[in-house]
Amino acid sequence: MTKPLSEHYEAILRGLGEDPERGGLVGTPDRAAKAMQFLTEGYQQDLQTIVNGAVFESDNxxxxVVQNIEFYSxxxxHMLPFxxxxxxxYLPTGRVLGLSKFARIVDMFARRLQIQESLTRQVALAVEEVTQATGVGVIMEAKHMCMMMRGVQKQNSSMMTSVMLGSFRENQATRAEFLNLARGSSGFFDRG
Known part of the structure; x- marks a missing residue:
């Protein structure tokens, strides 16, 4: 699979007026192809494999709340990073998810070509599916290079998205508790 992708990167270099045989670019098409495969490896992953049975009985x-899960997509x-x-x-109903699985779920969906709105929803739906929780809330905040490096070039802009499912959507007190806990985390919602 890398060979055809590598050939496309070589064509891009030529299209930019570069010489893929120039010292600094020798091997770049292969490296770029491998990097792109890594950055989009979420297409090769599925939820059940990622969770790997790490759902445990609990009376909680x-x-x-799992906070500050770093991600990139x-x-x-524009195929630029955010x-x-x-x-x-989430509000468990007799089942809790292993802690590291939250980061793995985020990464599985983030390592695809995405928009942040869809990414947030996909993560929420996956957590709901795996935990069978009565409610799930997901908040994501990101800086988008497509807005920072090109176009309007606004360096301090960020985007925040949220998805609330079940009791997080229906119950104002549940939603408020989550938002207060999220506000208390280091760096999140930091505007100063």
Whole structure:
């Protein structure tokens, strides 16, 4: 699979007026192809394999929040990176998910060509599916290189998205608890 992708990167270099045989560019098409495969490896992953049975019985029915999950993705419009943090919360109903699986779920969806709005929803739906929780909340904040490096070139802009499912959507107190906990995390919602 890397060979055809590598050939496309070589064509891009030529299209830019570069010589792929120039010292600094020798091997670049192969390296770029491998990098792109890594950055989009989420297409080769599925939820059940990622979770790998790490759902455990628990009598906890109080909110569980996992904060500041770092992620990076590629904008599907310009194929430029966007980088940020995710907060995930859920209300368990007899089952809790292994802690590292939240980061793996975020990465599985982030390592695809994405828009942040879809990424946030995909993560929320996956957590809901795996945990069978009565409610799930996901907040993501990211800086988008497609807005910073090109176009309007706004260096301090960021985008925040949220998806609230079940009791997080229906119950104002549950939503408020999550938002207050998320606000208390280091760096998230930091505007100063």
């Amino acid at each position: 029915d109080e909110m569980v 590629l904008c599907e419009h 980088i940020g943090k995710a907060h995930i919360a």
